[in-house]
Amino acid sequence: MDHRSLVVVAVTTMMLVLHSLTLVSWGDGSCLERCPTRPGSLGSRDVDPDCVLKCLRGEDDADTSRKRPVIIDQTRGALRLKVVRQYQDARCTSGYLAVNDQIIAYTLERPWRNNTPFISSIPVGVYEGFLRYDHPDDRWRIELERVPGRRHVEIHIGNKPRQTEGCLLVGMRLGRDFCSLIDGASAYRQLKTAFYGTDRPTATPNRRIVLTVAESEAR
Secondary structure (H helix, E strand, O other): OOOHHHHHHHHHHHHHHHHHHOOOOOOOOEEEOOOOOEHHHHEEEEOOHHHHHHHHHHHOOOOOOOOOOOOOOOOOOOOOEEEEEEEEEOEEEEEEEOOOOOEEEEEEEEEOOOOOOOOOOOOOOEEEEEEOOOOOOOOOOOEEHHHHHHHOOEEEOOHHHOOOOOOEEEEEEEOOOOEEEEEEHHHHHHHHHHOOOOOOOOOOOOOOOOEEEEEEOOO
């Protein structure tokens, strides 16, 4: 069979398959309607051919068009931190820190000043974090990655806004002025224990750190 004959056979077969797809129905809709689509050429969307073939053969007894998409929790197993800002004035921003949905400490930051380095709190958002062991004070810090317009934003111990240049301070108690923290060492121990799973770690687990910074809805 020459090349031209092969092309004719291929085109004829394709036309028959397409014709059959428009006629074959199953349950309450055709195989084309039941199967998901994917991006095609020139901005079009093409039906998944593997799904159509399974449908035609009766191998798939599920209604794929009505399946909910599977949402994979990318933070499963990660240390999920959330800072919720509850108070803000010209002096500071304060709130609380939750670890895996459990509140463990209070937080203190600079006031919001348009994300200006060294004098402003950071923008709300979701940030990845990593551990640093090279700080001379506590030798264990969580640093945030890809904070817009900022560098070396960390979570660490501190009592007053002047002790941070945009980092997030933690403490077990919030002062009456809402702009000071007490007992940061205990709060930091709780944060480390949440990451390692023990207060006396012997190894560092391979865990992602994800921090969400949000404004309180009550504000």
